[in-house]
Amino acid sequence: MKNEKIRIGVIGTGGRSKDVVRRLLNTWNQIEISSVFDPDGSRVKDFLAATKSEGAKVCGRFEDVACDKNASWVMVFSPNCYHMEHIVASFEAGKHVFSEKPLATTIEDCKRIYDAHKRTRLIFATGFVLRYAPIYRKAKEILESGRLGRIISLAASENIAPDHGAYIMKNWRRLAKFAGPHILEKCCHDLDLLNWFTESLPSKVSSFGGLDLFKAENAGLPERLGEAGRKAFAGWHDPAGEKCPFKSDKDIIDHQISAMLYRSGVSGGFHATLSNAIPERRIYFSCSEGTMITELYSQTLKFARIGEKEEELSFKGDLHGGGDTVLAKELGEAMIQTKQPPSGGEEGLCSSVVALAMDDARVKGAVVDLEPIWKRLGQN
Ligand SMILES: NC(=O)c1ccc[n+]([C@@H]2O[C@H](COP(=O)([O-])OP(=O)(O)OC[C@H]3O[C@@H](n4cnc5c(N)ncnc54)[C@H](O)[C@@H]3O)[C@@H](O)[C@H]2O)c1
Incomplete structure (x- = not known):
C-alpha cells in the first residue's frame, strides 16, 4: 500500500x-x-x-x-x-x-x-x-453457493417510518426537480441490490402509486394520534428550515408498487411507502430449492432449503447495516x-435507469419495455 x-x-x-x-x-x-x-x-x-x-x-x-x-x-x-x-x-x-x-x-x-x-x-x-453491508454480502454468498438453487421470484420493500417520511416531505427531496422521484432518490439502493442478486436487469416494468397521506387535509393526523403519534412524525430535522410535511409543496408520491420481469426470467415486486408503524426493508427470495428473507431494520437473514430446518443469522452494524463502516x-x-x-458507475447507471423507468411506467399507466433503453446505454 x-x-x-x-x-x-x-x-x-x-x-x-x-x-x-x-x-x-x-x-x-x-x-x-x-x-x-x-x-x-x-x-x-x-x-x-x-x-x-x-x-x-x-x-x-x-x-x-x-x-x-x-x-x-x-x-x-x-x-x-x-x-x-x-x-x-x-x-x-x-x-x-x-x-x-x-x-x-x-x-x-x-x-x-x-x-x-x-x-x-x-x-x-x-x-x-448496502453493497458493503455484511447482511447483504452474506445473502449474496448464500445465493452464489447454490444451496437454495436459483431465484425464481422475489418481493422487496422499503417501508419507512413516519419521521423519515416527514423529513423527505420537508427537505429538497420532496421536489422531483432536485431529487427525481422517491423511488429513485431513496429506493435506488434496493433496486441496485436486486440487480446484483439476480445478476440480471429488468426487461419490463409496470408501476402504480400516488400521494395520499402527506397532504394538507391530513395535517391533523399526528395530533389525532396523541403524544406518541406527534413524536412518531417528528425527530428528523431539516437544517435548510422546518416545514409542515403535510402542507409543504411537493410533487413526489408517498406510496408505490412496481412489478419487474428480469431478463433472466425472475419476476419481482417492489413496495415503497413513507409512513409506517412497523418499518421494513425486506427482500423475500423464492428460490428453486429454498427460501431466503433479509430484513435490514432487524438485521436478520433467514434461509432454509426445502424440507430442512430454517437458519437465522443476526447482524450488528450501525448505520445502513454496518455498510458505512465497510x-x-x-x-x-x-x-x-x-x-x-x-x-461503481455501472451499478449507478443501471439502478437509476430501473427507478426512472418504474416512475415512467406509473405516470404513463403502461408497461415500460427497458430493452431499447439498455441497448442505447450499451447494456446488452
Ligand atoms: N448512500 C446513502 O445512504 C445516502 C444517504 C443520504 C444521502 N445520500 C445522497 O447524498 C446526497 C446529499 O444528501 P444529504 O442527505 O447530504 O442532503 P443535505 O440536504 O443534508 O445536503 C445537501 C448539501 O448540498 C448543498 N447544495 C445545494 N445545492 C448545491 C449545489 N448546487 N452545489 C453543491 N452543493 C449544493 C446544500 O447546501 C447542502 O449542504 C444526495 O445525493 C443523497 O441522495 C446518500
Whole structure:
C-alpha cells in the first residue's frame, strides 16, 4: 500500500458528506481534504469542523474543486439534480470521482456521466452503501453457493417510518426537480441490490402509486394520534428550515408498487411507502430449492432449503447495516491503491435507469419495455 497523501475535493457539504468523509478520514490518516464547495457557508463551516479539516481551501465555485491541482479525487454529495455537472466536470479535469447515489435525475444525465467515466477511464465509485453491508454480502454468498438453487421470484420493500417520511416531505427531496422521484432518490439502493442478486436487469416494468397521506387535509393526523403519534412524525430535522410535511409543496408520491420481469426470467415486486408503524426493508427470495428473507431494520437473514430446518443469522452494524463502516474502509483502500471499489458507475447507471423507468411506467399507466433503453446505454 502506497504511503503518500491522497487529497480530495468535496462538492456539497451537507449531512451525508459529513458522515461519509468523517468515517473515511478516521479510518485512513493518509487521506485529507484539499478543497470544498457548498453554496451554504454555514454547512461548509459545520463540515470542516466535523471532519477536523479547517485547513482545507473553501472555494466559491464547484469548478474550482473539480480543477483543484492538489486533489486526485472529487467526492460529490450535492442534491441529485446537480450530480451530472459536478461529476462530469471532475472527470473532465482528470479526477477520480466518488458520487453519492443516485447517478442523476434523468436517463440522459446518467448517460452523460457514464460516458464521461468511460471516455476518461478514471475511477468511478458510487455510494451504494448496502453493497458493503455484511447482511447483504452474506445473502449474496448464500445465493452464489447454490444451496437454495436459483431465484425464481422475489418481493422487496422499503417501508419507512413516519419521521423519515416527514423529513423527505420537508427537505429538497420532496421536489422531483432536485431529487427525481422517491423511488429513485431513496429506493435506488434496493433496486441496485436486486440487480446484483439476480445478476440480471429488468426487461419490463409496470408501476402504480400516488400521494395520499402527506397532504394538507391530513395535517391533523399526528395530533389525532396523541403524544406518541406527534413524536412518531417528528425527530428528523431539516437544517435548510422546518416545514409542515403535510402542507409543504411537493410533487413526489408517498406510496408505490412496481412489478419487474428480469431478463433472466425472475419476476419481482417492489413496495415503497413513507409512513409506517412497523418499518421494513425486506427482500423475500423464492428460490428453486429454498427460501431466503433479509430484513435490514432487524438485521436478520433467514434461509432454509426445502424440507430442512430454517437458519437465522443476526447482524450488528450501525448505520445502513454496518455498510458505512465497510464503505469507509474499502473506498479508502481504493483511493490509496488507485483501484475500483465494489460499487461503481455501472451499478449507478443501471439502478437509476430501473427507478426512472418504474416512475415512467406509473405516470404513463403502461408497461415500460427497458430493452431499447439498455441497448442505447450499451447494456446488452
Ligand atoms: N448512500 C446513502 O445512504 C445516502 C444517504 C443520504 C444521502 N445520500 C445522497 O447524498 C446526497 C446529499 O444528501 P444529504 O442527505 O447530504 O442532503 P443535505 O440536504 O443534508 O445536503 C445537501 C448539501 O448540498 C448543498 N447544495 C445545494 N445545492 C448545491 C449545489 N448546487 N452545489 C453543491 N452543493 C449544493 C446544500 O447546501 C447542502 O449542504 C444526495 O445525493 C443523497 O441522495 C446518500
